Amino acid sequence: MLFDKNILQKIDEELKTYVDKDDKLYNASKHLLFAGGKRIRPYLAVVTYMLKKDDIEEVLPAAAAVELIHNYTLIHDDIMDHDDERRGKPTVHVVFGEPMAILAGDLLYAKAFEAVSKIKDNKKAHEVLKILSKACVEVCEGQAMDMEFENYYPTMDEYLEMIRKKTGALLEASVEIGAVMADCNEEERNALKEYAKRIGLTFQIQDDVLDLIGDEKKLGKPVGSDIREGKKTIIVIHALKTLDEDKKKRLLNILGNKDIKDEEIKEAIEILKPSIEYAKELMKQKTEEAKEYLKIFDKDRRKVLEDLADFIISRIY
Template sequence: MELFDKNILFLIDKELNRYLEGEGTIYKASRHLLLAGGKRIRPYLTILTYMLKRDDIEEVLPAALAVELIHNYTLIHDDIMDNDDRRRGIPTVHIVYGKPMAILAGDLLYAKAFVAVSDIRDPEKAHEVLKVLSKSCVDVCVGQAMDMEFEKREDITMEEYLEMISKKTGALLVTSVEIGAIMGECSSEEREALREYAKRIGLAFQIQDDILDLVGNKNKIGKPIGSDIREGKKTLIVIHALQHLPEDKKKRLLDILGKRDAEDEEIKEAIEILKDSIEFAKEMVKKYITESKEYLKIFDKKRRKKLEDIADFIMERVY
């Protein structure tokens, strides 16, 4: 059985296109990443969470799209800040349209997210969704700022890193399920369980991303292997290595880390130095995914199955 229901994905894409119908370069730029695909995990999570309790997908769709529009807005701005030239296997928005237009395209997606919230039929639910979504936008900004500041520091702790990714990556995943829970009228106990589930898949998602950057297939992940090393990212893997490596290897890793023009051979050398820390990160992903599924046990077995499958997909994904 397919992990992602094609009918639901078709509905998501159809409605996304409707929100982004418009003439001119700004609309082309805002559609650029969306039309390149993407897994649609966030809106899909919103719909699956809603379906724990209810079945009227049309009711939850605007709320689900709001999360995806915010997500794509963050990606465009993220690529500008990181100077990334590829995402999802294609040139990034600022490479094709220039930085000023890319910033505007991201802002347009941000604004359209709140147009989607205003399309929620029930005003009380719309208000709750607005509160949760706007809070997660703040968290994403704070997380991104922490990530940028970490590049200048060597003494990042594991706890600081986990807090940063819980904001930068995790916040929108938690919001995805929380919005689904609001729309599906879950109880406060159920909402809390879903938040805990999503917190853990959010942490696992980012750590798996960190792993794939070093050992993934560049054609599948859509960007060059080792780009985090060239950018000097203090990932969980790097933090673990800096805490456990002997001094000579630690020094060599720091020589390569953040070297934008590092040769491919140097990147390979850094990945070899990080080998044990990559294994540590894989164990962390397993731990978070196992814990996440425990929180779903208060829901109907059949209805929670796809949420469990999403958790497994995050651990096993290769792109």
């Protein structure tokens, strides 16, 4: 099975040890952490580790660290973006107020590095610290770029840099941290970084595709939300580069218009169809490349990472 229940349970047990208090701050910190996240990042860390090693206890604190960082970013992003719901549930700041939500994010941030400090081996702890702190810097830089994009249409290169930082950096770090904990050599580590870069990219693109052609119930948000919000996704940027003037004009009229009707969203999706196809093709290509980089590892052991690459672009939420 792709997501091994036993591993997921161990990740959750590890996560619980970091937030094992019952007061307002800790309850705010736990609100999202145990609200049904997919655990893709810690899972990536664990299954990367399992390319070379079996006893996963050693990698669990590092795996918890990336999930704690991911959750802090979600809590703070929801405040910044004024999002009231996530996964169909009210966001932390809606339930606990903004000040407590900021603080809950800050606590998870601290707990992530506390988790890194639990790694027993000094050299590995140091290495994981380097990787994770660098990723945290990039996540902030990516989020700042994304916020700036509200004011203009970025080029494809700017867009790709933004998602590599905002979404990719932590996914890459998850894989790299798994590699460090498993004592991977330089060649293996580099191959895994290349793998991770590609699945980070496809992860974000699939999010953008799902917003346009996904299932509302599974997503927990209406189809086309990104169009209503005028979000600059790879699909929109590709469309603006390739569409004829009439269609481009029509699309720009619809994008970011909060009062548009459902038919207009459907019309925009129709206009975006060739760009959705482009995005799907790009994802396929990147997924194949990602899997190619895994070839230096044992066939049986690499299977989960191959399946994960496929899962990312076939997932429906």
